Amino acid sequence: MSELETLAPLHHAQAIFAAFDAKDLAGLAALVTDDVRLQIGNAGVVNGRAEFTRALEAFFPSVAGFRHTVTNMWSDVDAVIAELSVHYTRLDGRELTLPCCNVFRIRDRAVADYRVYMDITPVYV
Numbered sequence: 001m002s003e004l005e006t007l008a009p010l011h012h013a014q015a016i017f018a019a020f021d022a023k024d025l026a027g028l029a030a031l032v033t034d035d036v037r038l039q040i041g042n043a044g045v046v047n048g049r050a051e052f053t054r055a056l057e058a059f060f061p062s063v064a065g066f067r068h069t070v071t072n073m074w075s076d077v078d079a080v081i082a083e084l085s086v087h088y089t090r091l092d093g094r095e096l097t098l099p100c101c102n103v104f105r106i107r108d109r110a111v112a113d114y115r116v117y118m119d120i121t122p123v124y125v
Helices: 009-021 025-029 051-064
Strands: 031-039 065-075 079-089 095-107 110-117
Touching: 009 025, 009 065, 009 079, 009 095, 009 110, 025 031, 025 051, 031 051
Parallel strands: 031 110
Antiparallel strands: 065 079, 079 095, 095 110
């Protein structure tokens, strides 16, 4: 049994944040279902692993860097809610920290639904 197959929902969220902070697209893609649904703020919904990967490929170069700090996390059999601070470095070098809440639904030992609740506008204005 692989490490991915043994991950509990809480560990899925932690693995997502670690892969995200490392800008590890392959690692992120391995943690989601083929039909993953991604919703970031008020942006359009992204459906499927290929679109998920393309959306992150477009996002990563839009900021100089980022790091997630989890402040609270709650999990159930198939869901995780994570409250966090996201530390951004903008392309102009300015740093800022934004509050965020992520909700993950787990199916077949992978993230099937990934929702990000935050206002990312300050990163780009």
